[in-house]
Amino acid sequence: MLDRSGARSRALGVKDKKPIRKKSIRKTAAVLAGKATGALSRASGRGGGTTLPGDVARAIDPRVLSKLASDLTQGSVVITGTNGKTTTARLVTWLLEGAGYRVVSNRAGANLIFGATAAALNKAGPDGRLRADWGVFEIDEASLPKAVAEIQPKATLVLNLFRDQLDRYGELESIAKKIESALSALPDSSTAILNADDPRVAEIGLGLPKPPLWFGLDDIRVAMHDLPHAADARTCPKCGASLHFDAVYVGHDGVYECPNHDFARPTPNITATNIKLDGFERFSADIAKTHIEIPLGGLYNTYNVLAAFAAGRTLGLKPKYMAERLRNVEAAFGRQERMEFRGRHLNLVLSKNPAGFNETLRTAVDLAKGTNFLIGLNDRKADGTDVSWIWDVDFEQLKAKAKVVVPAGSRAHDMAVRLKYAGVPAEPPQAEPGRALDSLIKATNEGDTAHLLCTYTAMLDLRAELVRRGWAKPYWET
Template sequence: MTILTPLAVALGKVAGQLSRRLGQGGGTTLPGALARRIAPDILRDLSAGLPHGALLISGTNGKTTTSRMISEILTASGERVLHNRAGANLIAGLTATAVADASWAGRLRASIGLFETDEAALPQAVAEVRPRLVLIHNLFRDQLDRYGEVDTVAATWRAALADLPPDATLVLNADDPAVADLGRDLAARVVYYGLDDARHAAGAGAHIADSQFCRRCGARYTFSLAFYAHIGHYSCPRCGHARPDPDVRLARLELQGTAGSRSYITYPGGAMELDLPLPGLYNALNALAACAAATSLGVAPRVVRGALEQFSAAFGRIERLSAGPGGAPMLIALIKNPVGATETVRMLIGESAAAEGLHLLIAINDRYADGTDVSWLWDAEFESLAGAARVTVSGTRADDMAVRLKYAGLPEGRIHIAPELPAAVDAALAGLPAGATLFLLPTYTAMLELREDLAARGWVRQFWEE
């Protein structure tokens, strides 16, 4: 620890307190940015003091939910977890999380660190945190104006992971070709997880597959099973490169609509049956990833199962609430790229077996954190919403979303445009029949604005208070 670390911690703590008291936010980023100006190595110094080391979780979709799952598991196992729970996942956010946990003397109180990490920030996070475990979930095109193509992101990840020492563990999704290939020629231990239940190979969203070509020779992969996009079982007809055999397997999965799912998971030395109270194929895969990470750390399977069966979703990610006491039920599901939007719509249609009864509010923003290029709306599969009862569209790109729904086959009379979110919420609720659920699908900044409005109404707490 340098002599500047306690001073940087103090400045960060004061900035965070002022930010919250003045209503300027949760202090999830600014304290870290200020602390780093005084002590640029503060995250490295603080992380080095964690008795049980640190974990990094990254990927395009699912990292917030998966990291929360792992946090609950580690807490249940007796750890005191340092976790950027509010989702500030750039380096300043990771640093702010560490500063908030540190004593005024500059020493962390936690026993283990767990950081959800933005795709672009992962290389720097690996260098500064020096993690004992890295989990990478998936890699899809997302915010091309910020990240570039998936091959560019994968190349930066590969360079960073090459520096992991032999006593570190890398947990990878065997069903994502770009992610699975990151395990090649590393000093670190590599653990793979994957889905084996062929009944879920619907091939939905296959036209938005990003990793279709062999990572070794460039030939087009052959997929024997395609779960969605490029997630599936693949092999190269030219060189024979293929999906690695998973160490942790989701052998059987029973989806139960928006209520949740039941999974049968095998791992080295055993198996568990898990009732997950979150819906959708992708949440079952989030839980599988969490199981793979936890068992790799030596957490007892009974602890893993107990924590996941009591898990509740992160804010904005399949978050259930009501429009006030006794009000209409609502469900918020973040969408931010073609794959995530397609799978969310697929889940909603699967729940109702048809679109006719669906009432939705879709809020699309094009701010920096969302990605300024909204052309991804045309890659997402909204066609299955053609029969929806009513869709209210909002956000800075409400008109774009309305046009997309029109071309998806939704009659204009069922599309209602309300650019301002509070008015959109009121309009969507006004058109909701008794007993129906309003499904809210916002992009990232729209989700934050939406929850700010709902908090002002007293329907939810601020995200940094959860």
């Protein structure tokens, strides 16, 4: 069955035989120039060539992404939201590839329009045509209107809307408006798949001309009862009253209603129930009456898997097939990565904003019983140049439980202050990645596990250092 769907997709490639029309010459030139740039960028060892080729191709033909997307035999899925984009895109890609489809996706977290373009270029042939069945694109929230207009996806997933990098994006409200305008412009044939548990996402979905497909968690046993400090969308959009939460799952995502009954969580069309968490190692849950077991940890990943499952169902994949396929998935690059060094287990987890950090901390401390930590904080553009958000993360969770905490990254000194005021004794701050690793390794016994929770570029820096020491492969090879 799997082979047949692949064969069917390939059989749809008859358009190959059409004569080259004049308007596609520009596209072909753009594709070739972009591809050449990517090859040069990789050959010079300056990186994975994940966005620059897109830049070059778009300069030659601004409509190149739109044209490439229309080469896809099946269509596209676009994934946005503050947290979980990369993991969810990876899951959807994994599901589609297992069903025999050729998938193009922007895997390396290059989620602006240039990154999506570069990914499409990468799979285009010398005639400028994209040879793939599905496109799976993770798209930065602010780039969504443009991406959706160009890609015309069959399904658009909105995972959540948390506060993230205010210096770069403006405030939550303007992001929400951008997503709303993108989703409102979708054609009727396209499905919006939205998180019902996120009040700000729900507000967007309730205003759409075509009702979305709602997903949500339904298991009070894994809920918290109070909103964490990082919660930020908690007033009723109609009357302004503070929302009442019956359950809080992640950040401000949960089961909520307005005390004046003006607004409430939409009833999910697809839910995850009977959730069993096992540290960073795995979880199991029932989704659409199908039992899922997956080697990813943390409640936040339950949302990602549920969203991917909802997308798969919308695209016609069978629940039984998806359950089977998900058993063997691997974590997306750096989102959660395990490696060994001198008998120590290192668990590298991307933690880039208050909602995400609170969840990785909760998973590391409560579920995985972690005692040794490296907290990496950088303030480059991709991390957010404003580090004030660390004060909204509940590092107090580490109190009396962590034995070793190494503040690391270009803002290691800010992290050291944060830990001091959280009542968590810490090692001296180490801004230099090699020294930070040395400090962690020295304090960690053989056979023990250390958790490395890092912002985006702090993770890249540590990973580069690990590569230098021969511990992991460079990311464009994974």
